[in-house]
Amino acid sequence: MSADTAIYIADCIYDMVGKADSRSPNTNLVDAISIGVSLATNVSATAMIVIKALQQASHASRHGSQPLRLMLLFIECGAVFCAFQLLSAIATGLNTLSGTFESGNFGSLTFYTVAEDLFNLVSALYPVAVFILIHTNSSPVDETIYSTHSVYHAEQMESGW
Secondary structure, eight states: OOOHHHHHHHHHHHHHHHHHOOOOOOOOOHHHHHHHHHHHHHHOOOOOOOHHHHHHHHHOTOOOOOHHHHHHHHHHHHHHHHHHHHHHHHHHHHHHHOOOOTTOOHHHHHHHHHHHHHHHHHHHHHHHHHHHHHHHTTHHHHHHHHHHHHHHHHHHHHOOO
């Protein structure tokens, strides 16, 4: 995580120095590296929560527990955030390699702009959305898992298990 922070600081410095020397709005290699490291950090954090949730699930009661529900919510939100970040990483990588703005390719420019703006929007709303979901105690994954779980147990009870 400290490496992620250091790369973001280096990226900001590189961008500020680079803007004084160049008028090209292309992304640079440091931009691509910074979003790649950030994506790797978020994927590994989500994977660690998955591992902890699996450990918690083996100890949880038949109806689940509050910590398990909270971890499932973090996994759900982390996976969605990583998907948007992956889209942004792909757009940044393609823009870094191909020089989209210089070539004048409108489709590539639109893809890059939409992906970057969408990721910026999701980044801003992500903490608020997680906070609201936790305090309203609602999650589509939570409802799906427990409704499937209860149907499974109802079938077992009917069959005599």
